[in-house]
Amino acid sequence: MSFRARLLLAAFYLSTAVVLALAIPLALTVGERADSDYEAVVLGDAAILAARVSDLVVAAGRPGSLPPPARLDRIVMESARTREQRVVVTDAAGKVVADSDGTARRGAFYATLERPEFRAALFQGRIDTRKRFSDTLGEDLLLVTVPVVDRERVVGAVRLSAGTRAVETQVRESWLRLALLGAVVVVAGVLVALLLELPLGRQIRRLAEASTRLGQGEFAARVPEEGPAELRVLAGSFNQMAADVEGSIEAQREFVANASHQLRTPLTGLRLRLEAIKGEGGLAGEQAAKAELELDRLSTLVDDLLALARATAIESTASPVDLGALAREAVGRWREGAAASGKRVELEELGNPHVWANREDLAHVLDNLIDNALRYSPPGTEVRVETDERGGNAYLAVVDTGPGIPPEDRARVFERFYRGASGRQAGRGTGLGLAIVEEHVRRWGGEIRLADAPGTRVEAVFLRLPTER
Numbered sequence: 254m255s256f257r258a259r260l261l262l263a264a265f266y267l268s269t270a271v272v273l274a275l276a277i278p279l280a281l282t283v284g285e286r287a288d289s290d291y292e293a294v295v296l297g298d299a300a301i302l303a304a305r306v307s308d309l310v311v312a313a314g315r316p317g318s319l320p321p322p323a324r325l326d327r328i329v330m331e332s333a334r335t336r337e338q339r340v341v342v343t344d345a346a347g348k349v350v351a352d353s354d355g356t357a358r359r360g361a362f363y364a365t366l367e368r369p370e371f372r373a374a375l376f377q378g379r380i381d382t383r384k385r386f387s388d389t390l391g392e393d394l395l396l397v398t399v400p401v402v403d404r405e406r407v408v409g410a411v412r413l414s415a416g417t418r419a420v421e422t423q424v425r426e427s428w429l430r431l432a433l434l435g436a437v438v439v440v441a442g443v444l445v446a447l448l449l450e451l452p453l454g455r456q457i458r459r460l461a462e463a464s465t466r467l468g469q470g471e472f473a474a475r476v477p478e479e480g481p482a483e484l485r486v487l488a489g490s491f492n493q494m495a496a497d498v499e500g501s502i503e504a505q506r507e508f509v510a511n512a513s514h515q516l517r518t519p520l521t522g523l524r525l526r527l528e529a530i531k532g533e534g535g536l537a538g539e540q541a542a543k544a545e546l547e548l549d550r551l552s553t554l555v556d557d558l559l560a561l562a563r564a565t566a567i568e569s570t571a572s573p574v575d576l577g578a579l580a581r582e583a584v585g586r587w588r589e590g591a592a593a594s595g596k597r598v599e600l601e602e603l604g605n606p607h608v609w610a611n612r613e614d615l616a617h618v619l620d621n622l623i624d625n626a627l628r629y630s631p632p633g634t635e636v637r638v639e640t641d642e643r644g645g646n647a648y649l650a651v652v653d654t655g656p657g658i659p660p661e662d663r664a665r666v667f668e669r670f671y672r673g674a675s676g677r678q679a680g681r682g683t684g685l686g687l688a689i690v691e692e693h694v695r696r697w698g699g700e701i702r703l704a705d706a707p708g709t710r711v712e713a714v715f716l717r718l719p720t721e722r
């Protein structure tokens with residue numbers, strides 16, 4: 254699972270847990286509060302009604318019995334209308350005196366066992382509050398029954414019944430609002446996590462890219478030191494490491510360049526002395542001639558090392574290079590020498606490929622490839638230098654009709670100092686030629702490869718520079 258997915262999941266889990274921990278008790282309290290508030294209101298109504306009935310009893314001047322039905326009916330209807338409640342009043346014996354609904358017959362006995370609320374009010378003199386499901390209305394009813402008291406005697410009971418659907422709807426709406434709020438909090442939590450992750454993820458990807466580039470030899474690869482503290486430190490140490498690597502590569506290259514340069518002077522001196530000895534003739538002269546051959550090899554090696562050091566140098570000048578013209582010049586340089594050993598060097602120039610590179614580097618590439626092609630193939634061989642433009646690419650190839658490079662050597666010929674069987678047979682050479690070629694091509698953004706061919710075909714592909722025609 255990706256870092257981002259983990260972080261988002263953690264944020265989701267955490268915010269959901271917090272929301273649930275807070276919202277569930279809150280929702281329960283809201284429900285309970287609404288119920289008890291409603292109960293208090295109905296209870297208040299019932300108490301007021303009971304008090305009014307009790308007042309009527311006093312006013313009627315008939316202690317111990319309820320006022321005449323007509324007067325009772327009026328306040329019962331009034332109370333029922335204001336709150337949409339049903340009001341039933343019974344006398345001390347539990348017989349109905351008034352019913353706002355009109356369903357209960359006057360005089361009917363109402364304090365039955367199915368209506369324990371009346372029994373509690375009438376016979377125990379206490380206020381009774383309960384809920385009961387009404388089949389006719391299809392909802393829970395809140396029943397509040399209050400005794401009507403005259404001079405400490407229970408003279409009757411008042412029962413208010415009120416529907417609870419409205420309260421329930423209200424509670425459900427509050428719950429819905431809470432749930433919506435919770436969802437918003439969870440989404441906000443995930444969004445914040447995403448916002449926090451973005452710079453983090455970006456920096457990690459940058460570091461990964463930079464280390465890949467460094468591994469591919471782009472020693473100037475660095476990452477900006479930004480983002481969270483830990484990643485800033487990591488970026489800092491990465492940059493330090495890249496700088497160290499770059500520095501040590503550069504130092505190594507300088508060392509090779511200096512060493513080979515320093516070696517050249519004594520080699521020249523040595524050559525002059527050997528020539529002098531050779532001039533004297535005799536046995537010493539013969540030995541000197543052989544030593545001179547060894548000296549040739551040593552000189553080539555020093556030259557190649559110097560070229561390689563230059564190829565890997567970090568600084569160098571570049572300009573647009575006309576590949577076709579460059580190939581033409583190279584063929585011109587080699588044609589005569591090749592003809593002397595019975596070989597031909599041909600040019601196949603197509604398109605108008607230009608590349609951004611150092612001219613000398615590319616000339617060196619051509620020289621090395623043509624040198625190989627001529628050196629490792631028998632008389633009668635044709636060496637062809639091809640240039641072309643293909644789509645966005647500039648294309649260069651040196652092809653020969655010689656024996657080719659055997660499969661076991663193919664993978665290794667670009668290594669430094671590696672010489673194939675044909676190379677070892679030929680004697681002269683250091684095994685640095687193709688390594689130098691690859692360095693030069695890579696440095697100018699190109700790619701080099703051995704293509705399948707009857708002989709040898711070495712191809713280099715560069716990004717083409719747009720040219721005016």
Ligand SMILES: Nc1ncnc2c1ncn2[C@@H]1O[C@H](COP(=O)(O)OP(=O)(O)OP(=O)(O)O)[C@@H](O)[C@H]1O
Nearest residue numbers: 625626629666672673676682683684685686687709
């Ligand atoms: N055109 C070719 N035909 C056959 N074999 C080749 C060809 N080019 C290269 N090789 C093989 O690849 C090996 C490596 O070539 P590379 O140019 O790197 O070194 P070299 O030619 O041996 O020495 P240097 O070029 O440094 O004098 C050679 O020794 C040879 O065996």
Ligand SMILES: [Mg+2]
Nearest residue numbers: 621625686687
């Ligand atoms: Mg070579």
